[in-house]
Amino acid sequence: MGCSDQSRGSSDGRRTTLTFTLNGERVELEDVEYSQTLLEVLRDFLDLFGVKASCEVQVCGACTVLVDGAPVSSCCTLAADVDGHRVTTVEGLATEAGLHPVQQAFVDNFAVQCGYCIPGMVMSAVAFVAEESGEADLHTRKERLREFMNGNYCRCTGYEPILRAITSGLDRPSGNGAKAPAAWSREETS
Ligand code: FES
Numbered sequence: 001m002g003c004s005d006q007s008r009g010s011s012d013g014r015r016t017t018l019t020f021t022l023n024g025e026r027v028e029l030e031d032v033e034y035s036q037t038l039l040e041v042l043r044d045f046l047d048l049f050g051v052k053a054s055c056e057v058q059v060c061g062a063c064t065v066l067v068d069g070a071p072v073s074s075c076c077t078l079a080a081d082v083d084g085h086r087v088t089t090v091e092g093l094a095t096e097a098g099l100h101p102v103q104q105a106f107v108d109n110f111a112v113q114c115g116y117c118i119p120g121m122v123m124s125a126v127a128f129v130a131e132e133s134g135e136a137d138l139h140t141r142k143e144r145l146r147e148f149m150n151g152n153y154c155r156c157t158g159y160e161p162i163l164r165a166i167t168s169g170l171d172r173p174s175g176n177g178a179k180a181p182a183a184w185s186r187e188e189t190s
């Protein structure tokens, strides 16, 4: 489904100031046009080039970031709508301790070809594992994963290693069986 003109905003020149949390840091931006998308603001104002522009009509998932922990298409989200919210991009996942476990799983499973889709894939996967209960059987959880990720396209068609990377965490024991599987114990918190 493509984004509407309304969700992309109108270019009447009106401007605003935005304050939000970006990768754990408070950010204030002045002089942002109401019509500017989150994708534009992240790349053009904040030099966060991990977020990719591709279809720009909410079809491919390359521009996926998390807003309050939920995946959104930044190409069809107005920057003004994240005022007061929490935004996480792929740049916000790794810590001094190393890559986020989902990023590490992509590396370990050779799940990257040209790499263009990977930041969006990783952000969707992080959202999936953060909400995955681990209560269902593995087959059901894999089916849920496929459904959850069906808005992320890979033009290199590297879906099998990508799914293998994400399910490598689902395959492992889930600790007390309650929340996320043990392999994905570092939840997205920034
Ligand atoms: S660039 Fe946003 S969904 Fe394709």
Ligand code: FES
Residues within 6 Å of the ligand: 112, 113, 114, 115, 116, 117, 118, 153, 154, 155, 156, 157, 158
């Ligand atoms: S790795 Fe090239 S588009 Fe997915």
